Amino acid sequence: MKKVYYEEIVKRVKDKSIEMNINMDKELKTLLERSIKEEDSSLAKEIMKDILLNQEIAQKEGIPLCQDTGIVVAFVNIGQDLTVYGGNVTDAINEGVSRGYKEGYLRKSIVECPLRRKNTKDNTPAIIYYDIVEGEQLSITLAAKGFGSENMSAVKMLKPSEGIEGVKKFILETIKNAGGNCCPPIVVGVGIGGTFDKAAQISKKALVRDLSDKNKDPYLRELEEELIQEINRLGIGPQGFGGKTTALAVKIETHPTHIAGLPVAVNINCHASRHVKIIL
Known part of the structure; x- marks a missing residue:
């Protein structure tokens, strides 16, 4: 033992x-650099460049x-x-x-x-x-x-009859209502199923998946790809100043649930998506 x-x-x-708290996730940095190249808005580009500059200063100075x-x-x-x-x-x-x-x-x-x-x-x-x-x-x-993004997160107990369209509607409404308050570009964790509390837990667990990780379930992988496109079409943009880079990633986790329920939780993370792994 x-x-x-x-x-x-x-x-x-x-x-x-x-x-x-000091070092930006390497995958996050890569996504930001790619988004700068693909973004049409000059203001959005400059904001994302400032985010990367902020990371360089934080790392150099050893500050958050x-x-x-x-x-x-x-x-x-x-x-x-x-x-x-x-x-x-x-x-x-x-x-x-x-x-x-x-x-x-x-x-x-x-x-x-x-x-x-x-x-x-x-x-x-x-x-x-x-x-x-x-x-x-x-x-x-x-x-x-951080709580700027945590405060804009939400849980809703949908009726099973609302189905996938109800799930997508709730996710998009949550992001739209958050606007620039959650410091976009964001990472979105979605938990579907379980109970009221389980949906919230797995939505947060979704946020610590590697950003390059593709969902093993083809159905959920397709849904993640569809949602990020829909979210970026909202036009919120970096820090809420407009543009097509509102979300950098959408991650979905599911759990078995009751026949009468369809719990959905949306946990939003700001662009400072900070997580690390320890193996002992």
Whole structure:
């Protein structure tokens, strides 16, 4: 049985918490560079060039891509043949986030109670989702989720009779209503099925897929491609100033659901789509 030590998890989470807030995803950079070439609007081109310049400065100076360094969301796969020594995984992740946000001088944005609003002063606790899997590997995917885009996300309980057209209508309405408030160009995560909460969870999980990843389901892959075209035809453009680059990617995840339900969640991510993976 493989052993993983508490402090090892803490250190890796600390380091990656800082890294993901400073370095732009390479695939995201590639998509932005391609979009600049394909964009017709000169203003949209300049905005995307500024986004890339911002990344260069952040990397050179070791400062965050955005002042909103987000709430940390972790998707954890724990091998059933693995043992953690010295503490539990939840505490290790939270301690790693705490150290990373303090040592990296990242903004602490988390409040203890959503009504009383007292800051926890170390950006914890993280939102953590667990899956028990075969093997002896510990995999942690961390994401820094800013709230400009999170606030524009939505969940809707559709009737099954509304079908695929109802799903598409809701997704497009959500993006249209968000406009420039979610800092486009955006990445769109869609969760379909399960329950009210499951749809929201998998919509966020969709956002940590590799941007170049193609859906394994041909039907969903075609739907992702159709939706990105429809979203970009809305004309919102980078930062809401117009253009044909509103979304850089659309990712869809599904889950079995009840015969009487069709839950749909749309989780929007701004252009600073920040996530990293840790394998132990």
